[in-house]
Amino acid sequence: MLSRRKTDRWTGGTMRGALLLVNLVAFTIALLLLWKSWPVLSGQPIKDVLFSTNWHPTQGQFGYLAFIVGTVAVTVLAMALAVPVCLLSALCISEYIPTRLRWPVRLGIDVMAGVPSVLYGLLGIIVVVPWVHRLGAYFGRDGSGYSLLAGGIVLGLMVSPVIISVAVEVLQGVPRDAREAALSLGTTKWEVSLHVVARHAWRGLMSAVVLGFARAFGETMAVLMVVGNDAHIPTSLFDRVYPIPALIANNYGEVMSIPLYDSALLLGALLLMILVGAFNLAAHVMLARSEPGRA
Amino acid sequence: MLYRRIQEWFFRALMGLSLVIVLGSLVAMLGVLAWRGIGAISLEVLFQTPKGGYYLGGGGGIANAIVGSLYLALGGTVLATVLSLPLALALQREYASPRLARLTRLTLDVLAGTPSIVYGVLAFVIMVRIGMGASLIGGILTLTVLMLPIMTCAMAEVIALVPREMKETAYGLGATRWESTLAVVVRQSLPGLITAVLLAFGRGIGDAASVLFTAGFSDRIPTSLADPTASLPLAVFFQIGSPVKEVQERGYASALVLLVLVLLVSVVSRLIGRRFSRHVIR
Amino acid sequence: MSRIAIRNLTVRYGKHDALRNMNLDIPDGKITVILGPSGCGKSTLLRSLNRLTDLYDEVSVEGQVLIDGENIHDPRADLLALRKKVGFLPQRPFPLPMSIADNVRFGPRIHRMTREDILRQIGAPADAAASRHAAMDLLVEHYLKQAGLWEEVRDRLHAPGANLSIGQQQRLALARALAVEPEVILADEPTSALDPISAQLIEKRFQALKEKYTIILVTHVLRQARRLADYVIFLYMGEMVEHGPASFLNSPRDPRTRAYVGGEIS
Structure with missing residues (x-):
């Protein structure tokens, strides 16, 4: 004993x-x-680091503004493209399609959520970039197609399975009673979906979005491959951008020769970690509140 | 009434359209990658390492990246499993106070969301400090850190699903926490645990940013833990940027191999999950 | 003093009192039924008798539960020995995730019983089995018979416990609890999830087992209490309203008990 x-x-x-x-x-x-x-x-003063575009590593000037704007722009664009489509798809999967189809569709989505980002980047190079190039030419913009728009599309596609997967799970967690009560009052299915199911699950849906956002924000490879990597504040969708993760990945290998460069790139990593951590924290708090029973 | 009926149909159509767009793009993506990849794959590409002049269109294949990726991901998965399982088990009520459990879950969520490039540079900083070069072991350790939070979160989730009554039964018979954990909790959640391991494996094998600096790249299959090691995601990344057509083709081939591996792991994880669920109570 | 004694017991979930200041001696070798409407603290009382309350967040226990004179809520109490002494039958049977035979063997195995221990416990002659393994087989048979399940499962002892019907699962749970040879059996509405026939089987088992064990049973079914009880405790909203030999159900003194027995509240 x-x-x-x-x-x-x-x-x-x-x-x-x-x-x-x-x-x-x-x-x-x-x-x-x-x-x-x-x-x-x-x-240097922190406002010079965060709010200046002077990026001259050899002169010891590290203004992160263009990179911050690049990161935010790509992420926001991706979310703007993905979120409406994803939430509607999730509602469709959870509320409309027949049960027997739901399982294989969810399986497919889950599988897609596991596809490595580098493959999304590759798809971007093969398909999206030429397509954006042509679109740009149509609007009278020349450029290679490697642009903010291409990055947004690729990234949006990449986070879609993640958002849908979490959102469907949350929607499926809404108790059947809630739906039945509303349907028995004579509401249409869409009204039930919007007023009962979505309202019941909105915290969970928000956290699905935030998780997708965090994922997009820190994504390195897929973005790096299609955004053109040029440190300017973009003025149109067809401009090149240079997000922070791409900056680190492209340059960290050869930083040892320039003083402070190494330190500056790690500051980028720190910014990423803090911001993504904050998003995840928000999602965590929201999810925890939406499932009070969770131990 | 008419208005509501139109509204219903409008949104129904919109939802259907959304789903078609998403599923369509995803299927199209698989199609494009498969189609490009199949054309580029051959026995030589699969089973040979790069020969002289490879990056100028010379002969050889991507065996270095395939084997390297497997080494990296398997090594990382084994280490991460050894560390994650006790952690996930420790998050049970019996071991962790509610406060410690809540804090740890939060920490793990933040770690799981931290971009892999951050792990990549951090590991590199430490490796440089201790005088270690890009190597298989460096890559494995970095991947372990990357996988650990993902795996632990997934495991903790299935462990939390073990019915409380089932644990009460074991305790009611006089089992210790550890006995109940081994005999009841692990067995009951085994299918989910395996899924968690495979999920993390899938994430590890596909991640490029974390091995970029830590494992490096090499044309040879590594023979020791200190050798730099190639990986499939980096093989895709490097070769696709090449202006030489033959090299690009091998980038497509690498992408297809990677895709097949990841899809295989996904499917296998579900099958294994079913195979091991004989004793599981639902 | 009886073997199980409850002294000034108060159990709280957060700020809510699930049980208020109970004092009681539970008679030995009888079936004691804890009766009351749902949410009155019956299950809480039962769980505080073998400290399964530990598994819940935000539960605090004050007062004492004395088993053979030892306070089990003392942090230094020997939990494992206690829980071996007190068997527990949950509301819904949960077969452990293993085979039928392994379910029965689980207790003796973790308590590391030797061949001799096993044979002594089931009252078999010392040469009935040559090895520990063979003795375990005898033990499985012995307790499955006691629980009235042997005839139904003798050909599939290695099938998963999960494959049994729910009534069979509950009898398996009983066999599993008996196999550690407890002195007290706690049962939390053990028939509420069962069909009438299985429920009757379980009730019969209890009547047969009370010769050897002190049985404490929670139920909210008045008729079941009348059928089985030697001694009744009536709980209402976390308070012990009345207790005594089962006959008091025929002439309750407290108006709340009267209302319950009369069917006005349930």
């Missing part, structure tokens, strides 16, 4: 230790990033 108890105490202690360790590791990661990017942060 003694050793059963010992085993239990020992494993229990180890597991609790592991939990503490994970939290500690996360904290350390954030701290490490802050520490490594400190030289840049302390070398």
Whole structure:
């Protein structure tokens, strides 16, 4: 009997230790990033870092504005394209299509959510970029097609399965009683979907969107392959942009030769982590509130 | 009434259209990748490593990237599983206080959402500091960190679904927490645990940004943990940018191999899930 | 003093009192029925008797539950020995995720019973089985018979417990609980999920088992209480209203008990 108890105490202690360790590791990661990017942060006022477009690594000037705008622009465009379509699709899957079709469709969506981003980028190069190039030419804009618009489309397509998958799950979690009560009052199916199901699940739907947003925000490869990577504030959909993840991926390999460059790129990583962390936090809080029973 | 009926039909059409757009684009994407890839695949491409002048259109194949990716993803998956399972189990009420569990779930969510490029540069910073070059082990460790939160979250989710009454039964018989965990919780959630492992494997094998600096790239199949290692996502990325047509073709081939691997893992995870659910109570 | 004694027991879920200041001795070797409308604290009382309350968030327990003179809510109490002494039958049977035989074996196995222990426990001669494994087989048979399930499952002992009908699952749960040879059996509405025939089978088992065990049964079915009970505890809104030998149901003193017995509340 003694050793059963010992085993239990020992494993229990180890597991609790592991939990503490994970939290500690996360904290350390954030701290490490802050520490490594400190030289840049302390070398110039923070408003120059965040709100200036002077990006001259060799002269020690690191203004992140163009990259921040690039990241936000691509992400917002992707979400603007994806969110309406995804939410409507999720409603359709959850409320309209026959049960026997629902399972294979959900399976397909889940599978697509697992396709590596580099493949979405590849699709972007093969299909989307030439298409955007032609569209641009039609509007009298020349350019290669590597642009904000191409990035938005590719990224929107990439986050769609993620958003739909979470949204369908949330919608399916709405109790059947709620639907039946409303339908028995003589409402149409769309009215039920909008006023009962969607209202019941709106926190969950919001968090699906936020999760998609976070995913898009930090995406590196798919974007890097189609946005053209040029550090200017874009003035049209057909302009090239240069998001932060792409900046890091393209340059981190050769930073050692330029002083402070390394520190500046890690600041980019820190910005990403803080922003994405904030989005995830928001989604977490919303989801937790929408399922009070979750332990 | 007419207005409401029109509204119903309008939105029904809109929803149908949305679904068709999404599913259509996804199917089209698979089609394009498959079609481009099949044309480029041959036995030589699959089973040979790059030969001299490969990047100028010379002979050889992508075996280095295929094997490298498998090494990286398998290594990462094994390590991540060893670490994730205890963590996910520890999130049960018996081990973690509600406060610690809530904090840890939040931390894991934030870690799972952190872009892989962040893990990539961080690992690289540490590797440079300790004098380690881009290598198989560097890539494996980075992937482990990347997979850990994803896997733990997925595992914790299925573990939370184990009915409380089932645990009560085990405790009622005098089982310790650990005995109940091993005999009841792990067995009951086994299909879900396997799915979680495979999900993380799929994420790991497809991730490029985290191995970009840490595993590097090499034309040879690695023979030790210290060798730089090629991977399929990077093979796609590097070769697709080449102006040489033969090299581009092999980029398409790499993409198809990667796609097939990921789809295979997805399907297998569902089949295995069913196979192991013999004893599972629903 | 009887073996199970409850002293000043208060159980709270957050701020809500699920049980208020109970004092009671539970008679040995009888069937004690805890009766009352749903949500009155019956299950809470039952779970506090073997400290399954530990598994719930925000539950706090004050007062004492003494089993053989030892307060089980003392943090230093030997939980494992306690839970072995007290068997538990949940409302819905949950077969553990393993075979029928393994379900019965689970308790003896984790308690690491030797061949001799097993044979002694089931009252078999010391040479009835040559190995621990064979002894375990005898044990499985012994307890499945006690639970009245043996004839139905003897040919498929290695099939998953989940494949049984729900009535059979509940009898499997009973066999599993008996296999650790408890002294007390706690049952939480053990027939509420069952069809009438299985329910009757279980009730018969209880009547046969009370020779050997102290049985504490929760129910909200008055007629079941009348059929089975030797001793009745009536709970209402977390409060013990009345308790005594089962005959008090025929002439309740408290108006609330009268209303319940008379069918005005249920």
